[in-house]
Amino acid sequence: MGRIVEVVPYRSGLLDSFFDRFESLFEDLTMPSLLEERDVWEPAFDIIENEKEYVVTAELPGVDPEDIDITISGGILTIRGEKRREEEERGEGYYFLERRYGSFQRSFRLPEDIKEDEIEATYKNGVLKLVIPKAHPGNIRRIEIRKC
DSSP, X not given: OOOOOOOOOOOHHHHHHHHHHHHHTTGGGSOOOTTOXXXXXXXXXXXXXXXXEEEEEEEOTTOOGGGEEEEEXXXXXXXXXXXXXXXXXXXXXXXXXXXXXXXXXXXXXXXXXXXXXXXXXXXXTTEEEEEEEBSSTTOOOXXXXXXX
16 A cells, blocks of 8 residues: 655745744844934823723823923823933943933824813822813713604
8 A cells, every 4th residue: 555645845935934934033132232223212101081081191200290291272182291311421331221211292182072171180100190071971862763
């Protein structure tokens, strides 16, 4: 009795694609260059909606509240700020900085159903929190469909 042997032809495109994907897994694990320019600092923001209000929180560790500017104009909420770098002089040798510094700006379009004059902002432990009350909280009207 003969054996049945399945022969799979070599497809260079398929294996090349596999190896490219495999190598890309390790690209982010390489050591950064000392001369490499770092990305800009962009703080993380969360926006949560509940029945009464919208809550915007931003992680701003190391930012002085005096360096944060919050404005609202034309339904656009804009949060600007700057994380300042403390200058440090060193003698011989070198050091490597991973912490990011610089200015940031984020803008969000707000819904029309808010009370602009009642927005509250607090800052605690590096977290900025904005509470934006709704003008008509929970005011949802159901519209019945008539059968014709």
